[in-house]
Amino acid sequence: MNYKITIIAGARPNFMKIAPIIHELENEKSKGTDIDYRLVHTGQHYDKNMSSSFFEQLKIPQPHVNLNCNGGSHAEQAASIMVEFEKELISNPTNLVLVVGDVTSTMACAIVAQKLHTKVAHVEAGIRSYDWSMPEEINRLITDSITNYFFTTSETANRTLFNNGVSEDRIFFVGNTMIDSLLKFKPYFFAPPIWKKLNLVPNNYLVMTLHRPANVDQENKLKLIIDCIMSYSNNISIIFPVHPRTKRVLERLEISYRKLHCIEPLSYLEFNYLVENAKAVITDSGGITEEASIQGIPCMTLRDNTERPETISLGTNVLVGTDPKKIILHLGNLFKGTWKKGSIIPKWDGYAANRVVKVLLELKKNI
Structure with missing residues (x-):
């Protein structure tokens, strides 16, 4: 029986983050690795240029399902996503739900997964603005409080999680998958x-x-x-x-x-x-x-x-x-002309998704 991962995408930033992970998973499948995925689009963004064009341009396969949960207030949208994703997850059980970023879909699907006793992995875990007036900060706090496995983009995020009581064996410093997409499609x-x-x-x-x-x-x-x-x-x-x-x-x-x-x-x-x-x-x-x-x-x-x-x-x-x-x-x-010059940011090198998938294959032993 295949090791199954359900990947959640709902809003524009998610697509750049999941694309390289999907490419790496497809590569593993082509080599005969026992791993499969199901792509769930919550429908949080529904403008063509905010959503659908990304599948074509980033060479992501069309989602297995679109929950069509668009519009409404934050509460209405979160509720709609939770109701529809619960049906989806009951109909299509999985070993792991992988959420990315900090949008409403990230938080809502993480909650549903845990209530259905399904492990959650969070890509871009541990980042904080410490500004609770931002809806995204609330999403981050809730998601990270119920996540099992944390994929991080920086040492700062690692320290935040560790200081919040997350054990080091659940924190994986992989880099930034969004930069993978940027460098690949430049x-x-x-x-x-x-x-x-x-x-x-x-x-x-x-x-x-x-x-x-x-x-x-x-x-x-x-x-x-x-x-x-x-x-x-x-x-x-x-x-x-x-x-x-x-x-x-x-x-x-x-x-x-x-x-x-x-x-x-x-x-x-x-x-x-x-x-x-x-x-x-x-x-x-x-x-x-x-x-x-x-x-x-x-x-x-x-x-x-x-x-x-x-x-x-x-x-x-x-x-x-x-x-x-x-x-x-x-x-x-x-x-x-006095603007500062940037320098190299550790692990923002185009190989973050490769590291993510290697960890996912290791986690298979514990799920």
Whole structure:
């Protein structure tokens, strides 16, 4: 009987993290290794460019099932995922449920698995912002409190788990599977339509993404952020792929700058083409700070905290804070050419998924 693993994906960041793991599992299967997987898409993100295009671009097989749990508040979505995943797991028992990241699907499926007496492994375990106003932080805390096996991206995450009472034999420092995807698919990045439309050239535009409630839910706050950035960006273009959450607020604002270009969310390969060629990135997304750092692109994070401190200590990221006026200093440093250089981040080398699968095969003996 095959050793079975159920892999959970639900939102955009999950897909980059599971893709290399699936590729490694397929490689093991092709060699005759006794291991199989079932891919469950919870449907948490349902915009084509936020979800479905990732399967094609990252060469992930179509999921075995889509639970179609989209829309609603955090509580409604979590409840919907739990109800549907419980049915799924009862119908398709597994040896291990593997969850990734810190989205609602991660937490909800971990809870269901444990209540059905199924072991849970968490990829990207142990990262913390210590900001309980972030839904993702609550998801991390709950998931890690009921996880059996912890796959980590940094020594900081290892220490966090160990200090919280997790025994070292359950912590596996494997690196960052999202960086595996970035490095593997870097040769396939391609320009989105906005590139040709604006005649963009490398190192002469900024990429901006904003979606955190603290930045986008208040109209006046979002307007002030955009006004500050536009006023101190040396009149170069700002490309702003607008998250659905941000779009609702942005539509109520009367913002009109000739150099601000609000566009629909981009596919993975298109977005990273823009990042790879940008002068800098302004964001409140943790994952983008990782991708920018590995590509050596200056990054400004509009948050008061980060769960990815290695992007600051070793990468190209700077924590700006949530006071929009603080970005003025950092934009000044950028245009003066005094931005810091990044260095190598341990195990962010393209082989994290290979390490994950080796551990999964070892765990087979104990499950």
